[in-house]
Amino acid sequence: MSFYRSPLSISAFDAKFEAQKIAFAPISFQVARCLLKFDVLHQISESGADGCSISDLAKQSVLSDYALGVLVDMGLSMGLLYLNEEAYVLDKIGHFLLHDDMAQTNLNFTHDVCYQGLFELEASLLEGKPKGLASLGDWHTIYPGLSQLPDQIKKSWFKFDHYYSDHAFEALLPLIFKAQPKHIVDVGGNTGKWALACTKFDHEVVVTIMDLPGQLKEAMQNAANCGVVDRVSAFATDLLDETKPFCEAGDLYWMSQFLDCFSETEILSILKRAVLVMEKDSELCILETFWDRQPFEAGAFCVNATSVYFTAIANGNSRMYHSKTLLSLISQAGLFVDEDIDNIGLGHTLLRCKLKP
Numbered sequence: 001m002s003f004y005r006s007p008l009s010i011s012a013f014d015a016k017f018e019a020q021k022i023a024f025a026p027i028s029f030q031v032a033r034c035l036l037k038f039d040v041l042h043q044i045s046e047s048g049a050d051g052c053s054i055s056d057l058a059k060q061s062v063l064s065d066y067a068l069g070v071l072v073d074m075g076l077s078m079g080l081l082y083l084n085e086e087a088y089v090l091d092k093i094g095h096f097l098l099h100d101d102m103a104q105t106n107l108n109f110t111h112d113v114c115y116q117g118l119f120e121l122e123a124s125l126l127e128g129k130p131k132g133l134a135s136l137g138d139w140h141t142i143y144p145g146l147s148q149l150p151d152q153i154k155k156s157w158f159k160f161d162h163y164y165s166d167h168a169f170e171a172l173l174p175l176i177f178k179a180q181p182k183h184i185v186d187v188g189g190n191t192g193k194w195a196l197a198c199t200k201f202d203h204e205v206v207v208t209i210m211d212l213p214g215q216l217k218e219a220m221q222n223a224a225n226c227g228v229v230d231r232v233s234a235f236a237t238d239l240l241d242e243t244k245p246f247c248e249a250g251d252l253y254w255m256s257q258f259l260d261c262f263s264e265t266e267i268l269s270i271l272k273r274a275v276l277v278m279e280k281d282s283e284l285c286i287l288e289t290f291w292d293r294q295p296f297e298a299g300a301f302c303v304n305a306t307s308v309y310f311t312a313i314a315n316g317n318s319r320m321y322h323s324k325t326l327l328s329l330i331s332q333a334g335l336f337v338d339e340d341i342d343n344i345g346l347g348h349t350l351l352r353c354k355l356k357p
């Protein structure tokens with residue numbers, strides 16, 4: 001990691017400006033969202049280097065001249081737009097806000113899932129509980145509620161979750177199937193994306209998905225739609241309950257974007273239970289995004305921001321970890337890391353673990 005290791009090279013004058021950007025960050029965020037939602041950035045983009053005046057914009061908008069005016073003027077201040085005489089032209093940051101699917105996925109997730117609940121960050125930090133989750137529903141953690149979220153919120157949550165893992169899955173399939181696993185246990189397999197990708201890649205493999213009942217219902221429906229119910233099965237559990245059994249007889253246990261949903265104590269307990277059912281030759285593959293393993297600072301920013309969602313909304317006690325934290329828990333559970341591969345998909349790391357001899 002080549003960043004975060006020295007003071008920023010920035011003048012006091014510029015640093016003071018950066019501090020004001022943070023002070024007004026929620027306002028900037030909502031302005032950006034509305035510029036997208038009301039198609040203002042799109043219209044300005046279409047007008048090219050000539051740009052668009054407020055009256056041009058108003059002809060095609062449900063918004064008044066006044067409403068458009070406050071949005072585009074703040075757009076200038078945020079560096080999304082610049083002026084050509086009286087006309088507003090799209091600048092480079094505006095271009096990426098409009099066209100980059102990662103920015104849109106993160107923005108929709110932040111707005112739909114996190115925005116209201118983040119008001120409770122202060123209480124969540126003090127209490128170790130996701131006090132902002134009440135903005136979405138009445139659950140202990142977000143996971144039992146996932147299948148019951150209102151449509152738009154659910155869509156944004158799943159898009160965010162899948163966006164990152166989907167990019168990694170494609171690169172991983174050939175790597176994972178080199179070992180010719182016959183029975184994969186996908187722990188926290190969610191709606192079955194990885195399970196279905198595995199059954200498509202290898203026509204003999206069977207996959208058991210361990211997850212909460214709500215997610216499994218959808219996963220099995222997806223397996224039925226793909227015609228692979230004979231090779232995909234559901235193992236309903238709550239992994240926070242240490243008395244519940246752990247799926248046995250897998251030759252490859254798979255945990256993708258899963259352990260970050262738990263505190264360090266909970267992770268150790270889950271890994272120890274996995275160890276109890278693993279055999280000498282079985283493997284545990286952990287796929288995570290660690291903030292210290294990101295090749296670019298933008299990646300570390302996104303990963304660290306996601307931690308705060310866990311604090312205020314998801315469960316109050318988990319986060320996106322530093323790789324050293326997870327490596328230590330893996331060792332304490334009785335496993336060693338046989339292979340440690342960075343830069344998979346969008347900044348994922350794969351840890352292939354085996355039982356310590």
Ligand SMILES: C[S@@+](CC[C@H](N)C(=O)[O-])C[C@H]1O[C@@H](n2cnc3c(N)ncnc32)[C@H](O)[C@@H]1O
Binds near residue numbers: 190
């Ligand atoms: C962030 S999603 C990861 C989904 C998928 N593995 C991926 O890579 O996209 C975490 C999954 O863990 C499951 N999960 C969270 N808490 C759980 C619990 N206590 N018991 C069982 N599954 C749980 C959630 O339901 C969800 O499907």
